[in-house]
Amino acid sequence: MxxxxxxxxxxxxxxxxxxxxxxxxxxxxxxxxxxxxxxxxxxxxxxxxxxxxxxxxxxxxxxxxxxxxxxxxxxxxxxxxxxxxxxxxxxxxxxxxxxxxxxxxxxxxxxxxxxxxxxxxxxxxxxxxxxxxxxxxxxxxxxxxxxxxxxxxxxxxxxxxxxxxxxxxxxxxxxxxxxxxxxxxxxxxxxxxxxxxxxxxxxxxxxxxxxxLLEEYGVLKVSKEQYQELDHTYILKKHKDTFGYRCLTDQKQFYQENYPGIVIEKGNIDELITIMIQGEKI
Missing domain, CATH: 3.40.50.300 (P-loop containing nucleotide triphosphate hydrolases)
Structure with a gap:
């Protein structure tokens, strides 16, 4: 069209x-x-x-x-x-x-x-x-x-x-x-x-x-120490917070399977936009 x-x-x-x-x-x-x-x-x-x-x-x-x-x-x-x-x-x-x-x-x-x-x-x-x-x-x-x-x-x-x-x-x-x-x-x-x-x-x-976007993208909420230990291959952007980092990924399942101890949220579109626009590339 x-x-x-x-x-x-x-x-x-x-x-x-x-x-x-x-x-x-x-x-x-x-x-x-x-x-x-x-x-x-x-x-x-x-x-x-x-x-x-x-x-x-x-x-x-x-x-x-x-x-x-x-x-x-x-x-x-x-x-x-x-x-x-x-x-x-x-x-x-x-x-x-x-x-x-x-x-x-x-x-x-x-x-x-x-x-x-x-x-x-x-x-x-x-x-x-x-x-x-x-x-x-x-x-x-x-x-x-x-x-x-x-x-x-x-x-x-x-x-x-x-x-x-x-x-x-x-x-x-x-x-x-x-x-x-x-x-x-x-x-x-x-x-x-x-x-x-x-x-x-x-x-x-x-x-x-x-x-x-809604099923496979996710937001990792990690401390500074957890961030250092992460495989960064599938992280699109990171955003520094008081507790550490919010990281946007398009491979949520990879981190769910390999890092069961970290917080992984589905994230809504507004949050994805915020991290994509305000976040830093790895």
């Missing part, structure tokens, strides 16, 4: 240097801290900014060659953007109808009712959660094959985040669809994505299938 090969974009104090792929039928997550480069990567693949070098393909074409038909197959939610606040949902419906050949008005209205989105109220009076739900419904309303969602759950409470993720799970029940979703709330994506890319300072620092 989407492929970025060595895509670079240089700004005064930031450089994107990114390679990634979103496969058909997959939900791919892009996780990282605020300012890590998630939005820049999204803008590059959509052709909203021109990259300095590298290759981008989206639906089999470069972004600048996407025609109206291909663009209708993409549903987009960008962080910090939204609809004109002086419009209502009733005002938006004829706009969507004109923009998208496959706009499903009946489905859209049904979902607005389901999520209690008022049709006549000005969008500027919507809460953050209502705005996010409206943006996602708009992206889902025209039978898109690909969703590109930049921080769609940012600023939402736990209930609203789960509602949005459930909407996206229903979307993926149809074959031939894909989602690329970014979030700095990486725990949202643990049970949702098929694979995860981790980005830091514009660079991809880790790519792994989520199942393997």
């Amino acid at each position: 989407v492929k970025l090969e060595k895509v670079k974009k240089q700004y005064k104090d930031f450089e994107l240097d990114c390679s990634m792929e979103i496969k058909e039928g997959w939900i791919t997550g892009l996780v990282g801290q605020n300012g890590a480069g998630k939005s820049t990567a999204f803008k590059a693949m959509l052709g909203l900014i021109r990259s300095d070098s590298g290759k981008i393909e989206i639906l089999g074409k470069t972004p600048e060659l996407l025609g109206k038909e291909e663009r209708e197959q993409i549903g987009v939610v960008m962080a910090g953007s939204g609809f004109n606040g002086y419009l209502s949902i009733n005002d938006l419906i004829p706009i969507f109808d004109a923009m998208y050949q496959k706009f499903d008005k009946a489905w859209f209205l049904k979902e607005c009712e389901k999520f209690k989105l008022p049709l006549k109220k000005k969008i500027k009076e919507f809460s953050t959660g209502m705005n996010r739900k409206l943006q996602i419904l708009a992206a889902l309303s025209h039978d898109a094959k690909l969703l590109i969602l930049d921080e769609p759950t940012a600023g939402l409470d736990v209930v609203a985040r789960e509602q949005i993720l459930n909407m996206l799970r229903e979307y993926m029940e149809m074959p031939g669809r894909s989602i690329l979703i970014s979030s700095h709330i990486s725990s949202d994506l643990e049970g949702f994505c098929d694979d995860l890319y981790m980005i830091d300072n514009g660079k991809i620092v880790l790519h792994e299938e989520t199942d393997r």
